[in-house]
Amino acid sequence: MHLHMLFDVMLKLSRLKNLCWLAGYARQEYKFDKFMNQIWELNPKAHEWLMKKAVEPSQWALSKDGGYRWGITSTNMAEYFNNAFRDARYLPIKACVEFTFNQTMELFLESRKLLSDCRYPLPKYSWDKYVANQHKARGHEVQIFHEANGFYTVVTGRRPNKRGGNPHYVNFRLGTCSCQKWKELRFPCSHVIATYYSLSMNPTKLIGEVHTLDAYVQTYSGKFQPLRHPRYWAVVDCNFTILSARLAKK
Numbered sequence: 001m002h003l004h005m006l007f008d009v010m011l012k013l014s015r016l017k018n019l020c021w022l023a024g025y026a027r028q029e030y031k032f033d034k035f036m037n038q039i040w041e042l043n044p045k046a047h048e049w050l051m052k053k054a055v056e057p058s059q060w061a062l063s064k065d066g067g068y069r070w071g072i073t074s075t076n077m078a079e080y081f082n083n084a085f086r087d088a089r090y091l092p093i094k095a096c097v098e099f100t101f102n103q104t105m106e107l108f109l110e111s112r113k114l115l116s117d118c119r120y121p122l123p124k125y126s127w128d129k130y131v132a133n134q135h136k137a138r139g140h141e142v143q144i145f146h147e148a149n150g151f152y153t154v155v156t157g158r159r160p161n162k163r164g165g166n167p168h169y170v171n172f173r174l175g176t177c178s179c180q181k182w183k184e185l186r187f188p189c190s191h192v193i194a195t196y197y198s199l200s201m202n203p204t205k206l207i208g209e210v211h212t213l214d215a216y217v218q219t220y221s222g223k224f225q226p227l228r229h230p231r232y233w234a235v236v237d238c239n240f241t242i243l244s245a246r247l248a249k250k
């Protein structure tokens, strides 16, 4: 999310930057409103910038985007690769190609090794998330609201910090929970897991296909051929003109 960085440059206030980040990631509207009110109290101009002047909240806040975040994995994938190849930025072109090739190959090899060492039903990151949600689900209380419509109320367990005790609404017919995580991530939240357990059903069936081991295998199934000696490389005339004498030498 680059908006909060722009926001930081503009205002240079870390408290506002954090609140901007929290408002953007809040999945529930009341949480978005809570963080935006705090921004307004600190700096009404910042509030105005975020709500009217910069971009529409539907373009940067999860609670306002109508669930469109799901399916747009390309943004995160682009960020992931951008981060992996950051060091290649100022290299000469040949070194840049070699670096990119070797980094990609290493990334695929590491991921395949992680997969072969995996002893869980899901990739480790997803499995840890599932187990954490399962643990939370044990403290929740499930009430049947309308069984025929698949509508349940889940009250979260009280925690030592006096938080919890919040009601959430699970609707199996629509595949939604009021926390918004199930629909957005295609991964069962603790409220959905608690409901499934109360019905003696297995919640792992609700885990979206993209989180499975099969999807992980598919992602890193690409094969690489070794780079041949440059004498075998095809000559391509791209009609580029390198203006800087310093760069031409590279």
Ligand SMILES: [Zn+2]
Binding pocket: 168, 177, 178, 179, 180, 181, 182, 189, 190, 191, 192
């Ligand atoms: Zn939920």
